[in-house]
Amino acid sequence: MSNGSIQRVRTVDEIYFIPGRPFSCMRDAYLVGAGQSAYGAFPEESYRSLFRTAFDAAVDSVPDEFDADEIDEAFIGTLGVGGRQLGLSGPAVTEHVGLDGVPCTRVENACAASGFAVRQAVQAVKSGMADVALAGGFEVMTDMSSDATKYWLGVSGETEWERLSGTTFSGVYAQMASAHMNEYGTTREQLSRVAVKNHANGAKNPHAQLGFECSLEDAQSAPVVADPLNLYHCCPTSDGAACALIVSEDVVDDYTDDPIRVAGVGAGSDSVGLFQRDTYTGVPASRRAAETAYEMADIDPADLDFAEVHDCFAIAELLAYEDLGFCEPGEAGDLIESGATELGGDLPVNTSGGLKSKGHPIGATGAGQVVEAFKQLSGKAGERQVETPTRGLTHNVGGSGGAAVVHVFERQQEVSAR
Amino acid sequence: MSNGSIQRVRTVDEIYFIPGRPFSCMRDAYLVGAGQSAYGAFPEESYRSLFRTAFDAAVDSVPDEFDADEIDEAFIGTLGVGGRQLGLSGPAVTEHVGLDGVPCTRVENACAASGFAVRQAVQAVKSGMADVALAGGFEVMTDMSSDATKYWLGVSGETEWERLSGTTFSGVYAQMASAHMNEYGTTREQLSRVAVKNHANGAKNPHAQLGFECSLEDAQSAPVVADPLNLYHCCPTSDGAACALIVSEDVVDDYTDDPIRVAGVGAGSDSVGLFQRDTYTGVPASRRAAETAYEMADIDPADLDFAEVHDCFAIAELLAYEDLGFCEPGEAGDLIESGATELGGDLPVNTSGGLKSKGHPIGATGAGQVVEAFKQLSGKAGERQVETPTRGLTHNVGGSGGAAVVHVFERQQEVSAR
Numbered sequence: 001m002s003n004g005s006i007q008r009v010r011t012v013d014e015i016y017f018i019p020g021r022p023f024s025c026m027r028d029a030y031l032v033g034a035g036q037s038a039y040g041a042f043p044e045e046s047y048r049s050l051f052r053t054a055f056d057a058a059v060d061s062v063p064d065e066f067d068a069d070e071i072d073e074a075f076i077g078t079l080g081v082g083g084r085q086l087g088l089s090g091p092a093v094t095e096h097v098g099l100d101g102v103p104c105t106r107v108e109n110a111c112a113a114s115g116f117a118v119r120q121a122v123q124a125v126k127s128g129m130a131d132v133a134l135a136g137g138f139e140v141m142t143d144m145s146s147d148a149t150k151y152w153l154g155v156s157g158e159t160e161w162e163r164l165s166g167t168t169f170s171g172v173y174a175q176m177a178s179a180h181m182n183e184y185g186t187t188r189e190q191l192s193r194v195a196v197k198n199h200a201n202g203a204k205n206p207h208a209q210l211g212f213e214c215s216l217e218d219a220q221s222a223p224v225v226a227d228p229l230n231l232y233h234c235c236p237t238s239d240g241a242a243c244a245l246i247v248s249e250d251v252v253d254d255y256t257d258d259p260i261r262v263a264g265v266g267a268g269s270d271s272v273g274l275f276q277r278d279t280y281t282g283v284p285a286s287r288r289a290a291e292t293a294y295e296m297a298d299i300d301p302a303d304l305d306f307a308e309v310h311d312c313f314a315i316a317e318l319l320a321y322e323d324l325g326f327c328e329p330g331e332a333g334d335l336i337e338s339g340a341t342e343l344g345g346d347l348p349v350n351t352s353g354g355l356k357s358k359g360h361p362i363g364a365t366g367a368g369q370v371v372e373a374f375k376q377l378s379g380k381a382g383e384r385q386v387e388t389p390t391r392g393l394t395h396n397v398g399g400s401g402g403a404a405v406v407h408v409f410e411r412q413q414e415v416s417a418r
Numbered sequence: 419m420s421n422g423s424i425q426r427v428r429t430v431d432e433i434y435f436i437p438g439r440p441f442s443c444m445r446d447a448y449l450v451g452a453g454q455s456a457y458g459a460f461p462e463e464s465y466r467s468l469f470r471t472a473f474d475a476a477v478d479s480v481p482d483e484f485d486a487d488e489i490d491e492a493f494i495g496t497l498g499v500g501g502r503q504l505g506l507s508g509p510a511v512t513e514h515v516g517l518d519g520v521p522c523t524r525v526e527n528a529c530a531a532s533g534f535a536v537r538q539a540v541q542a543v544k545s546g547m548a549d550v551a552l553a554g555g556f557e558v559m560t561d562m563s564s565d566a567t568k569y570w571l572g573v574s575g576e577t578e579w580e581r582l583s584g585t586t587f588s589g590v591y592a593q594m595a596s597a598h599m600n601e602y603g604t605t606r607e608q609l610s611r612v613a614v615k616n617h618a619n620g621a622k623n624p625h626a627q628l629g630f631e632c633s634l635e636d637a638q639s640a641p642v643v644a645d646p647l648n649l650y651h652c653c654p655t656s657d658g659a660a661c662a663l664i665v666s667e668d669v670v671d672d673y674t675d676d677p678i679r680v681a682g683v684g685a686g687s688d689s690v691g692l693f694q695r696d697t698y699t700g701v702p703a704s705r706r707a708a709e710t711a712y713e714m715a716d717i718d719p720a721d722l723d724f725a726e727v728h729d730c731f732a733i734a735e736l737l738a739y740e741d742l743g744f745c746e747p748g749e750a751g752d753l754i755e756s757g758a759t760e761l762g763g764d765l766p767v768n769t770s771g772g773l774k775s776k777g778h779p780i781g782a783t784g785a786g787q788v789v790e791a792f793k794q795l796s797g798k799a800g801e802r803q804v805e806t807p808t809r810g811l812t813h814n815v816g817g818s819g820g821a822a823v824v825h826v827f828e829r830q831q832e833v834s835a836r
Contacts, residue, residue: 026444026546073685079505086504087497087528087574088820091687095694095820101706103685104821105534108524110505116523120538127544128444129683156505265547267491267521269509276513288519402506402513403522 028249029125029262031409033062034367034374036242039359040209041142047078047085050241051093051138054364058134058243061374063256066245068097072130074104075120077113077137078363081152082144093138108363110156111312113137114242115366115396115405121246122262122407131248137368138241139361149237156362156399158273170234170313172274172400174226177315179280181228184330186318188228192219193336194314195232195356201343202353204383209238209359233314235354240361242368260377263391264299264408266292272402281330283401286310286323290395293406294325297391301325304347304408305389306376308369310397311354320395321349324406343384351376351384366396366405377411390414446667447543447680449827451480452785452792454660457777458627459560465496465503468659469511469556472782476552476661479792481674484663486515490548492522493538495531495555496781499570500562511556511659526781528574529730531555532660533784533814533823539664540680540825549666555786556659557779567655574780574817576691588652588731590692590818592644595733597698599646602748604736606646610637611754612732613650613774619761620771622801627656627777651732653772658779660786678795681809682717682826684710690820699748701819704728704741708813711824712743715809719743722765722826723807724794726787728815729772738813739767742824761802769794769802784814784823795829808832 035057037050059066076090085092090106107117114137121133141149154163157172180186196216202208214232222231252259268288271277277284294300301324309324311317318332326347327335335341341349352358352372355365373392375381390411397404453475455468477484494508503510508524525535532555539551559567572581575590598604614634620626632650640649663673670677686706689695695702712718719742727742729735736750744765745753753759759767770776770790773783791810793799808829815822 074687083573085573085577085690087526088690088817090527091816091820092576092690094687095689100688101702102687103707103823104527104687105538105685106526108505108526109508109522120523120541123538123541123545123547126546127541129541129544155501155503158510159503267523269492269512269520269522270518271513272503272506272510284519289521398509399506402509405521 027126027128029122029246030249030252031244031260031262031370031374032247032252032255033058033066033245034243034371035061036207036364036368036371037240038207039238039240039361042239043143045239047138047140048093048096050239051136052097054136054241054243055097058245062245063258064254066255068099070132071099071102071134072132073124074099074102074134075107075117076104077107077117077366078139079108079110079113079152079156081139081141081362109403110398111362112366112396112398112403112405113363115369115394118244118246118367118370118407119265119267119405122265125246125248131251133246134243135246135367136241136243137363137366139363140239141237141361142239161275162273168226170226170229173313173315174229175274176280176319177228180315180318183281184333186333189220190318190333190336191233191314192216194311194317195219197336197342198311198350198354198356201351201384202357205353205358208353208357209236210357211353229313235312235356235360238359238361240359240364240368242364242371244367244370244374259412260374261410261412262407263410264293264297266290266296267405269403270401272399274400283319283323283397283404285401285404286320286395286397289404289406290324293408297408297410299391299408304391304393306348306351306386307393307395308352308372309349309395311350311356312360316397317349317354324393324395348386351381351386369394369396370407373409377409388414445544445546447540447664448667448670449662449678449680449788449792450665450670450673451476451484451663452661452789453479454625454782454786454789455658456625457656457658457779460657461561463657465556465558466511466514468657469554470515472554472659472661473515476663480663481676482672484673486517488550489517489520489552490550491542492517492520492552493525493535494522495525495535495784496557497526497528497531497570497574499557499559499780527821528816529780530784530814530816530821530823531781533812536662536664536785536788536825537683537685537823540683543664543666549669551664552661553664553785554659554661555781555784557781558657559655559779560657579693580691586644588644588647591731591733592647593692594698594737595646598733598736601699602751604751607638608736608751608754609651609732610634612729612735613637615754615760616729616768616772616774619769619802620775623771623776626771626775627654628775629771647731647733653730653774653778656777656779658777658782658786660782660789662785662788662792677830678792679828679830680825681828682711682715684708684714685823687821688819690817692818701737701741701815701822703819703822704738704813704815707822707824708742711826715826715828717809717826722809722811724766724769724804725811725813726770726790727767727813729768729774730778734815735767735772742811742813766804769799769804787812787814788825791827795827806832
């Protein structure tokens with residue numbers, strides 16, 4: 001495939017896809033606001049102050065008036081890198097923004113922590129137990145040595161056979177990249193094109209940590225981190241926070257007359273250790289999450305106008321193309337080369353800059369993807385705006401694929417207009 | 419109050435109770451099975467093998483046939499003591515029992531981790547996104563030095579002003595005990611009576627870690643841990659796991675003809691640091707959680723037949739009596755003396771032995787309380803069985819009250835019969 005069009009994967013291996021039960025969701029959930037801090041290295045900030053920035057930005061982004069006292073429940077994602085407040089780190093940030101009293105639950109699925117926090121906020125709203133739910137996340141990662149960072153990233157990998165034997169996250173993804181190159185002929189240049197595209201987008205995002213463009217030559221000639229992955233094939237470590245506000249259909253009209261519906265939600269899990277999976281060239285948890293979300297939203301990947309996918313390493317974005325059904329297995333290298341996933345292409349991917357250029361403060365990443373979806377669907381993405389999008393997808397992966405979560409957001413005015 | 423009867427607290431300080439919105443929950447959730455490992459020190463076990471034991475016990479406890487393949491979603495509570503698998507520790511145990519693929523989310527609110535996991539399972543079922551949800555928890559705490567244990571418990575306390583200045587959990591609860599003694603005349607003997615009662619119950623529970631009786635003299639003469647709390651006023655550190663199975667009203671008939679409804683669910687949060695609260699003689703998060711759960715269940719505390727409350731320290735059980743409305747503020751000392759909360763009293767509390775005698779493997783505790791509720795309501799509590807109970811409550815606290823969650827379980831056959 002090289003013409004840049006998007007096809008649905010018709011068949012998902014039975015072994016990875018556990019067919020969902022029929023959806024009987026009774027109440028719709030809507031995204032009415034989302035905001036984030038800048039991502040980067042901020043020695044003068046704390047996890048609480050970063051969270052405050054994101055929370056205020058989310059509250060301010062709601063089109064109509066929004067009073068924080070209307071929040072019924074909160075879900076906060078963080079891995080707790082650094083260990084400074086490992087327990088009760090959810091209430092530790094919600095009390096800081098004046099929400100003490102409101103039920104708050106910390107959610108953790110490694111790098112998918114706040115993607116799952118968003119999912120929990122949706123469940124809380126759909127359950128009828130909350131009308132207004134906050135989903136947020138944060139991480140502070142740049143205030144420690146690189147050895148300490150390696151430890152904290154490692155705790156999301158499999159302990160006994162991966163971390164304790166010295167396998168790093170770059171090492172795990174390097175194994176996936178090698179397998180994909182061997183099986184499908186994917187090239188280093190195709191990996192580098194992911195970096196070039198995402199830096200081009202991130203250069204248009206004032207919140208991006210590495211908000212500069214890079215050339216294919218830059219990306220190709222960077223020093224090796226874990227062969228075949230080089231520095232430009234790896235995301236940075238980051239500080240940052242992000243928040244999203246999810247409300248029920250019963251109250252959405254109080255907050256906006258341009259509602260964005262959470263049309264699809266899907267999640268999957270898998271063996272935490274890569275070595276225990278049957279495939280290195282795909283992430284079964286992502287496939288399951290995407291299939292479920294598409295089924296709930298009653299759409300195909302072709303119905304999407306943009307996507308924020310989990311590109312912790314360049315190979316992860318290529319795997320996402322295939323797992324999310326943007327192309328057939330093995331064709332992701334062609335798809336990035338075709339330009340279809342660039343701004344202006346058929347399906348722009350990681351318009352925010354992605355984890356690669358925008359940054360990856362672990363616990364903030366999933367909610368931060370939702371911030372970009374909100375901006376795009378609200379027409380507030382500035383220089384990187386996709387033209388009048390109807391639907392966007394977010395895709396957040398924990399570890400090397402031990403968990404994954406996918407959301408489909410849909411602008412109702414555009415749905416009606418089409 | 420000294421007649422052993424149970425009264426509702428009529429007024430909850432406005433400052434602590436944020437009135438809930440009307441409940442519009444659309445689908446009922448039911449508890450159809452629950453099981454646990456023994457609690458204790460098990461050097462030959464791992465967190466995975468303990469979880470397997472609890473999972474199998476929960477599956478076996480379902481009255482009609484239950485196939486683990488029917489589980490749609492899982493929520494796993496753990497603090498991650500020891501740090502061996504801090505990230506993705508939910509999927510790490512669900513893959514071990516053959517549930518890889520099924521969405522799994524780790525939930526953490528310190529010692530209330532799996533109480534909140536049960537709450538999330540209820541929300542998932544009520545949301546319509548799952549028909550069968552697993553809620554579980556685990557912790558391994560006995561394989562490290564006491565200094566390391568102190569660190570891991572400390573991370574659930576407030577970091578900057580409590581943990582880093584040397585305040586331990588026993589120290590925090592000792593401050594609450596001192597305040598209660600000063601304000602209400604509560605005595606050390608009343609604290610010791612909590613231990614005597616809970617050990618009497620735990621001696622009847624084959625899963626209890628400290629399953630022996632203790633006399634009032636034993637409890638009174640134990641060495642001081644943090645004045646005024648002595649060794650018998652403190653729960654042990656423990657290894658263990660527990661699981662509960664929550665299903666929707668649409669499928670409950672497939673699993674039992676004696677359904678136990680999750681009639682009420684409530685939660686609250688608060689400042690993580692005790693020093694930032696306006697009161698030391700109560701836990702506002704517990705009050706809010708209880709008020710919400712009673713309102714949803716449309717009951718008063720007088721309608722309860724038993725309760726499992728969070729007695730990490732003896733003072734915590736006395737605070738719970740007041741926060742949950744079993745007596746007026748300041749009267750908990752009289753209530754324990756009256757015998758009303760003993761087996762055979764008006765409202766037996768901690769029939770399992772509680773955290774004090776049964777044990778407190780942090781992440782397992784909340785789900786473990788639900789195991790006792792299930793046993794009591796199913797008539798399977800053996801020597802500690804309460805006579806034909808209709809309703810039971812579980813109450814799980816994170817840290818010194820940064821989070822709390824309350825559930826009310828109701829046996830439908832008894833409700834109809836009354």
